[in-house]
Structure formats: structure tokens, C-alpha cells
Amino acid sequence: MQLEADVEKWIAEIATALAGREQELTADLVGLYERELPNLVNDDESMVSLLSASVYQNLDTALRIFRHHIDPDRVEAPAAAMEYARRLAQRGTPVNDLVRAYYLGQTAILEKAFDEAIRLVSDPADLGVCMRYALTTTCRFVDRVTRQVMVAYEEERGRWMLNRSAVRAARVRAVLDGETVDIGASEAALGYRLRGEHVGLVAWYPAQAxxxxxxxxxETLAHRLGRSGADGRGGDPLFVPYDEMCAWIWLPLAASEFDAGTIERIVTTLRDDVRVALGEPARGVEGFRRTHSQALRVQSLALAAGEECAPVLTFSDVGAVALMSSDLPSARTWVRYVLGPLSEDDPQHERLRETLRVFLATGGSYTASAAVLSMHKNSVQYRVRKAEELLAVPLAERRLDVELALKLCHRLGGAVLRRG
Known part of the structure; x- marks a missing residue:
């Protein structure tokens, strides 16, 4: 009992000694965060001031716990700490940075407390008991406060995102609907240049995902795609949730920067079933509407095609069919009409279709086709000849139709192929 009383006395004396240095300790912790968590300190003056107030109030609360033997499980997080967490949520600062700040601060203050304890407690055994008590109590306090500020962060993040998304969606819909809007004000509110160059896309997860x-x-995908231009050029996209599984996105990419192949590689590396429909690059407010409309048409076609189509479809790939209809039976009938037996859904005919598609895409060059397909030139010639023999119409008479039909087979797969 005497040792317990002595520990409480020593802890109170240590806390009292540190309480006289709260301003100094606050400055030390802010300096620590500047080195370890610079995004918390390299901010505007009001946020840094609120960070300092949060640190000071947390220190004051912790030291009062030790000076007056308060149960840390009954302590509420200081007002400045709760408000700082809410502000970080509004700015999108990762909550992990906030939590790490608490544990960095705990370690730094315990080191100061240990220095004071060495001065006050001479017996090593008593010193160990004293610091064990300090560590346990501090951990309980930090655990309680971090749980409270994390709840405040998550609640504010949800409210902020909901409000921001609602305002953003309303402004975007007004532009898409052709309403008379102040374009300058809309650009400022959206953080996106409507009068610039765009690539519209729709990204979504299928029902089974x-x-x-x-x-x-x-949203993470949108930001990665926003930097997909040549040499990493591009910028922040405009991201508008459509529902909980789908979003409308505009990438600030010019036609010269747009590379559908790069976008497809980025999407497929995610490996999480995301699907993307892309419009064509366009400029200005009218282009903003047009590229989005194209992406919606491609999405309709992709949804009708189902799981068998490619995860990324572009308007340049399937636009002709998407403009005509998203009626897959009609598209399937047309493909069969153009390709004849070549539209059979089996590995043999797939190889012939792919060879003919690459041959036409390379300008009818057997040599270039062989390089793309990693085949011998004679094998390419043989397959092209066999594919032409299966076409319902001569290639020379319907070359454009054949190219489009082959592209649809390549992108939509079994959705437009004939099964035995």
C-alpha cells in the first residue's frame, strides 16, 4: 500500500513538473510532427494553430489525469482535438496520420517524464514500478482519445463527402442538361476546367462484384487515370458518384495525350472487376457533354454484353454499334451477316479472326502482322487466306464492315459470336 501511495505521489510530482513546461512541450511536439508528419504542419496558419491547440489541450488533460489521479477511461477528448480531426477529414488527410501523431506524441512525452522520474526516484525498482504505471495510464488515455477523434473524423468525412458530392452532382447535371449556368462559377466550384479538353468515362463495378x-x-482509379497522359501529363479528374457502384468521370486529357491502351493497362492491373466505358476526347463545354454521352452509350452496350466483353471499351471501338443500338441480338445478327462462319465461337475461328483483325489494323502487311502476333509470315498468310474464305462477303467489297465486326468480336466476345 505504501509503495502504491509513493508511486501516485511521484507521478503527481512528475506531472506537476511537466505542467509548467506545457508551452515548450507543445512546440517540441509540433516540431516533431514537422519532421515525421510534414503534411500536418505544412498547411495554412489556421490549421497549424488548431494543431497546436489540440496538442496543448491533450497535454493538459493527460497531466491532470496524473496530478489528480483521474480514471483515463472517464476522460473526454478535448474540444480542439475533436475539431482538428473534423478539419483533417474535410481536407482528406489520411486518418492514419492523425493516429500516428498521437503515438509519436505519447513516446516523446514519456521520454520527458522518464527524465523527471530519474531525478525524483532513486531506487531502480521503484523507478520501474513508477514508469510502468505511467506507461499503462498513458496508453489508456491515448487509446480512449484516439477512438473518440477517429469517430469524429469518420462522421465528418461522411458528411463532407455527401455534401460535396451532392453539390458537385447538381452542378454537373446542370451543365449536362444544357441549362444556363455561370461556367466560371461552376469551374471554381467543381475544381475542373469545363472549357478545357476532356475524356469522359463511366466506371462501375458489376453486380456480382x-x-x-x-x-x-x-475515385482512386480516377486519379490514376487522370495522370495517364503522355509523360505523366494530365491533372485531377472530375469525379461524380452516380450510385454506390458507379461513377461519372472526366479526365483533363487532350486528344494528343489520350492513350486507350494505357488506360486499359491501368484498369486491368487493379484486378478488382472494375469496368470502364470511354468516350472520345473533346473540347469545351459542348465536348464535355458529348464525350460523356458517348461513354454512357458504350456503357449501355457493355452492360447488355455482360461479363464476356472486355473490361475497357472505347467509343472508337464500338461507337458505331453503340450509336445504332444497345440491342445485342441485332449486333449479333449483323456480325454473323458480315463474318459468316468466321463468327463461330471456338478457338480455331478465334485465331483466324484475330489474325485477320491484326492484318487489317496493320494496313494489310503480312510482315507487320507477323511481328505483332509473334508468328512466321507464312503462317499469317495462311490464316488470312482461310479467314477470307469463311467471310460471308468478299473482303474487298466490305472491308470497313469486316473491320468493325472483327473489332466487336474482339471487344465483346461471346456476346456477339455464334455458338454451335
Missing amino acids: DPPDPLSGL
């Missing part, structure tokens, strides 16, 4: 946080995943 079960991502943990769909919209967060789609």
Missing part, C-alpha cells in the same frame, strides 16, 4: 469501398476504389 463485392469491393469493400466501391466509390473510394473508383
